[in-house]
Amino acid sequence: MQLYLPIADIPVNVFLILAMGMAVGFVSGMFGIGGGFLLTPLLIFIGISPAVAVASVSTHIAASSLSGALSYWRKRSIDLTLALVLLGGSIVGTILGVLLFTYLRTLGQLDLVIALSYVVLLGGVGTAMFYEGLRAIARARRGGNPTLRRPGSHSWVHGLPLKMRFKRSKIYLSVIPVNVIGLLIGFIGAIMGVGGSFILIPALIYVLRVPTSTVIGTSMALTLVTMVIATVLHAVTNHLVDAVLALILMIGGVTGAQFGARAGLRIRGEHLRLLLGLLILAVGVRFAVEIAIRPDDLYTVRDAGGAG
Amino acid sequence: MMPHLRYAVAGLTLSLCGLFGADDACAERLIVSVSNHRVTVTPNYSGEELVLFGSVERDDTAAAFRGNYDLVVTVSGPRTDMVTRRKERRFGIWINADSRQFLNVPSYLAISSNRPLDLVASPDVRRRQQLGLDNVLLTQRIGTDYADVVASDPFRSAFVRLRTEHGLYREATSAVTFLTPTLFRTGIPLPAEVPIGTYDVDIKLFANGALATQTQTAFEVVKVGFEQFIANTARHHGLAYGLATAMMALMTGWIASVVFRRD
Numbered sequence: 381m382q383l384y385l386p387i388a389d390i391p392v393n394v395f396l397i398l399a400m401g402m403a404v405g406f407v408s409g410m411f412g413i414g415g416g417f418l419l420t421p422l423l424i425f426i427g428i429s430p431a432v433a434v435a436s437v438s439t440h441i442a443a444s445s446l447s448g449a450l451s452y453w454r455k456r457s458i459d460l461t462l463a464l465v466l467l468g469g470s471i472v473g474t475i476l477g478v479l480l481f482t483y484l485r486t487l488g489q490l491d492l493v494i495a496l497s498y499v500v501l502l503g504g505v506g507t508a509m510f511y512e513g514l515r516a517i518a519r520a521r522r523g524g525n526p527t528l529r530r531p532g533s534h535s536w537v538h539g540l541p542l543k544m545r546f547k548r549s550k551i552y553l554s555v556i557p558v559n560v561i562g563l564l565i566g567f568i569g570a571i572m573g574v575g576g577s578f579i580l581i582p583a584l585i586y587v588l589r590v591p592t593s594t595v596i597g598t599s600m601a602l603t604l605v606t607m608v609i610a611t612v613l614h615a616v617t618n619h620l621v622d623a624v625l626a627l628i629l630m631i632g633g634v635t636g637a638q639f640g641a642r643a644g645l646r647i648r649g650e651h652l653r654l655l656l657g658l659l660i661l662a663v664g665v666r667f668a669v670e671i672a673i674r675p676d677d678l679y680t681v682r683d684a685g686g687a688g
Numbered sequence: 689m690m691p692h693l694r695y696a697v698a699g700l701t702l703s704l705c706g707l708f709g710a711d712d713a714c715a716e717r718l719i720v721s722v723s724n725h726r727v728t729v730t731p732n733y734s735g736e737e738l739v740l741f742g743s744v745e746r747d748d749t750a751a752a753f754r755g756n757y758d759l760v761v762t763v764s765g766p767r768t769d770m771v772t773r774r775k776e777r778r779f780g781i782w783i784n785a786d787s788r789q790f791l792n793v794p795s796y797l798a799i800s801s802n803r804p805l806d807l808v809a810s811p812d813v814r815r816r817q818q819l820g821l822d823n824v825l826l827t828q829r830i831g832t833d834y835a836d837v838v839a840s841d842p843f844r845s846a847f848v849r850l851r852t853e854h855g856l857y858r859e860a861t862s863a864v865t866f867l868t869p870t871l872f873r874t875g876i877p878l879p880a881e882v883p884i885g886t887y888d889v890d891i892k893l894f895a896n897g898a899l900a901t902q903t904q905t906a907f908e909v910v911k912v913g914f915e916q917f918i919a920n921t922a923r924h925h926g927l928a929y930g931l932a933t934a935m936m937a938l939m940t941g942w943i944a945s946v947v948f949r950r951d
Contacts, residue, residue, distance in 0.1 A: 381732075382732055384729060384731050384732070384733045384880075386911065386914070386916075386919045386922075387918065439936075439937045440937070442937040442938065443938070443940040443941040443944070445941070446937070446938055446941025446945070447942070447944040447945040447948075450945040451945060488771060488773055488784050488787060489784060491784075604941075607937075608934045608937070608938070611930055611933055611937065612931060612933075612934055613930070614930070615922065615926050615930025616927050616930055617926070619922050619923050619929075621933050623922075623929070623932075623933045623936065626937065630937060630941070634940060634948075635944070638944075638948045671781040672780065672781055672782075675775055675782055677846075677850070678775045678782075678846075679772055679773065679843070679849075680773050680775075680784070680850070681770055681772050681773075681847055681851065682770065682771050682773070683768060683769070683770060683771075
């Protein structure tokens, strides 16, 4: 069934978009991530312009992270104080990100920056996660204890001033690194059309030593707010949010996420991390190949901003 | 700038017409009609083909002309500014390096004729009448200069080629069919990615390689109903649209968490 998208200005197959939403929703439910890093490239691949894809995926992530955040809220595993401090930095980051997005669009380098960010971030995070997953599996084979949280090993991050107590996570640390991490996530999210949880979760665990019990719920709460802000900002500055596209995606996404979450429960944690690492790495490599090999067509034509 | 230029062209062709015709009036007159003057883009729109019908009316002074007429139909969509960019290899990756801005160019352009354009008229006439994709005026801005360039210019040919690949530019030299020596028809295929706006249709009749007469008509492509509402709201009420979209996302997320609640 073909449907004409009012903002993207192209007709798409509703079932294809719905299936894409479901598939990405499945993955995101399984790993507890937003899935934007998969969905944005998929949309670009079927011919939706990168700018519209990034803007509309923000809306989709807002929906899927709300349904996720609500269930974590019921399990009391969201650290609201931590989420609010992260949010302070994240709002500034999101605004900066949307401004840079608009500027790069006028320069004609938006596609390149999106591709490069995917290569660097996904390549880096994917490799780290894959390696970490392998080590965890090796450790489990040897029968050793997985030591995810090492409360004694404080880094320089924990020596910074302006400390405050985050009760639910049972940690006591400076607001500076928390704000900086929030800022980076907001910035990256607005430019790449991703929630950024695949960077946020490792950052919270390894840099801030937030316990795993609150990390995913808190990350989802933050993602929810940043993506709502990103949606509104993209709508105001670039007029590129396609509500119809976003609606189809989110209906598929929230459905897929339920099945994904059930499947995720049956897989062991270190295997899950290994799989997620591989998946992230694969998307990063895909983008690297795209900008490294000679494109089929050296020329591209675009509307010169403003019109259309 | 463009409207003045077009009046100049129209004035020129009228005088040509006067020269060609025996006395005060033209010998031929064109009567045309498009099958649909208002194409609506609805949710299930995925391209459409319009049909242009017409006939050549001749008065007595034209009776002397025994040959066949040639007809060139140029459909040009709403004008817009475009950028064509060329990628180059820098630091091991392919990035957009050089670019040209095309000013006020048709977003859709279809040129149809009944036989190859080089048989219809001489190169000089083709250039003056802007017949064919090689001769149509595509103004570029190069630094501070405004000019059209030769058809072989790499940016111009890449621009035309890419637009053609998307079904937005087209040159079909056998698309006009003469059903009788004076009755003709041609199709105007509109792609799925059709630009919204007013389309001008220029119909030029040639006899013995010279312009005999010409006429214009137009049609419009509009979004209606829901599509128009969404597009308009997004453009003119960005904040309200953004808030509404965000609300929709929150509603969907909330409904999902209620429907699929397991605890």
